[in-house]
Amino acid sequence: MKQQKGVALITILVMVALATILAATIAKHQGNTAESTGYLMRQNQSLLYAKSAEAFFSELLIQDAENSPDVDHLAETWAQPMPPFPVEDGFVSGTLRDESGKFNLNNLVNADGTPNPAAQLWFEQLLVRVGLPAELSQAVIDWQDPDDQITGAMGAESNYYQGLSHPYLAANSKFQSVDELRLVRGFEGKKFDLIRPYISALPSVSTTKVNINTAPALLLASIDKNLDINAVQVALKEKMANLGYFKSVDELWALDAFKNIDQDSKTKISTLLDVKSSYFKAYIEVVLSERKRQFTSDLMRNNKKVYVYSRSLTPIFDIPQN
Numbered sequence: 481m482k483q484q485k486g487v488a489l490i491t492i493l494v495m496v497a498l499a500t501i502l503a504a505t506i507a508k509h510q511g512n513t514a515e516s517t518g519y520l521m522r523q524n525q526s527l528l529y530a531k532s533a534e535a536f537f538s539e540l541l542i543q544d545a546e547n548s549p550d551v552d553h554l555a556e557t558w559a560q561p562m563p564p565f566p567v568e569d570g571f572v573s574g575t576l577r578d579e580s581g582k583f584n585l586n587n588l589v590n591a592d593g594t595p596n597p598a599a600q601l602w603f604e605q606l607l608v609r610v611g612l613p614a615e616l617s618q619a620v621i622d623w624q625d626p627d628d629q630i631t632g633a634m635g636a637e638s639n640y641y642q643g644l645s646h647p648y649l650a651a652n653s654k655f656q657s658v659d660e661l662r663l664v665r666g667f668e669g670k671k672f673d674l675i676r677p678y679i680s681a682l683p684s685v686s687t688t689k690v691n692i693n694t695a696p697a698l699l700l701a702s703i704d705k706n707l708d709i710n711a712v713q714v715a716l717k718e719k720m721a722n723l724g725y726f727k728s729v730d731e732l733w734a735l736d737a738f739k740n741i742d743q744d745s746k747t748k749i750s751t752l753l754d755v756k757s758s759y760f761k762a763y764i765e766v767v768l769s770e771r772k773r774q775f776t777s778d779l780m781r782n783n784k785k786v787y788v789y790s791r792s793l794t795p796i797f798d799i800p801q802n
Contacts, residue, residue: 523773526766529567530775533574533764536562538779538786540576541760545784552578552757553693553725567768574764577800579778580757581694582680585661586654587687587752588617589624595631596687598748606702609709610674616666623664626652636665655681657790677800682759683780683789689754692732693725700732703749704741711737729753758782763799 540558548556559578564571583606587599600621604614615634622635628650630637638649641663648663655661658681662672678699682688692700697713715737719725726732729750733741762777778790 522768522771526768526773527775529572529766529768530764530773530777533562533565533572533766534762534775534777534779534788537574537576537760537762537777538788541779541781541786542784545781549756549784551693551725551727551755552580552691553755554720555723555725558760559694570766570768570770572764572766574762575799576779577761577763578691578694578757579680579682579759579761580688580691580754581696581699582678583690583699584680584682584684584688585620585658586624586682586684588621589654590687591685593626595621595625598752599687602702602749602752605705606678606699607675608705609698609702610678612671612674613666616664619665619667620661623650624652624654628652634666640665654683657681680759684758687752688758689752691755691757692729692753693755694757703738704745706740708737726755728755763796765796 537558544552544556544558553559558576561575562573564573583599583603585603587596588603590596600617603620604617607614607616613634615632618630618632618635622631622637625631628637628639630640636650638652641648641650651660651663658676658679660681661667661675661679667675678696690699697716698709700716701707701709701712715735719735732738732753733746758781760779760781762775762779764775764777766773766775773793774796776792776794776796777788780787780789
């Protein structure tokens with residue numbers, strides 16, 4: 481009888497212990513679930529706030545197209561930072577950057593798969609300006625063109641990339657994003673960082689143009705190898721200091737810094753220049769419960785309408801300057 485009572489007591493103790501462990505496990509699971517649910521709710525709420533900021537920027541671009549359809553410049557409302565807007569338990573802020581003020585990598589190859597000579601020459605001079613070999617343009621062209629023929633000494637097709645320690649294939653198509661350039665021969669690591677501020681990867685099926693009102697001085701100085709970068713910088717600063725902007729490409733050639741470019745070069749490069757923009761990138765930051773979340777949205781403006789063609793939740797380490 482005593483032995484039976486002892487077994488019963490042990491059984492009861494084990495059951496109590498199991499019940500306690502089970503209760504603790506359930507409580508912990510519920511706590512984790514509540515925390516996860518709270519995180520997802522904040523994440524969704526942040527995304528909704530970001531989309532609201534995106535809609536705000538879209539409306540600014542539409543209003544700008546209605547008020548000044550023929551020109552875009554940095555003194556306009558769309559180019560000014562969005563001040564922090566208070567929301568429940570946080571705020572939303574952001575800024576628009578003009579992607580049309582950069583060199584479009586996808587201009588290097590025409591729709592028929594052949595290189596674009598004017599764009600290639602400009603890109604090669606840009607490469608030299610940032611400290612990279614001009615011949616790297618060959619690898620960028622090979623990455624896009626549809627064939628497997630190497631363009632030149634610095635060209636690279638799939639057979640080159642398959643020989644790397646981590647092999648992959650050449651895209652043989654247009655760039656989907658600027659970061660894709662990191663995969664191209666010659667643009668590894670810090671070499672990519674040198675040219676990153678001056679390039680874009682726009683989705684247009686036709687050749688796009690660079691807005692001279694928003695383009696960096698170094699990019700415009702790369703139009704011709706004989707241009708003096710310091711003279712170009714001074715000329716552009718003087719123009720902006722007087723709240724001025726270019727109403728036509730011809731006004732750029734009228735500046736003293738650009739007068740020495742021959743007419744043939746002007747004619748060729750003018751096919752890649754403009755004074756208005758169609759592509760923008762919105763950099764948006766949402767702070768909720770002291771937690772920061774960042775978003776980017778790629779916007780295309782066409783016929784007084786704005787379309788979002790790409791979004792990213794990747795953290796923004798450095799917002800480019802217009």
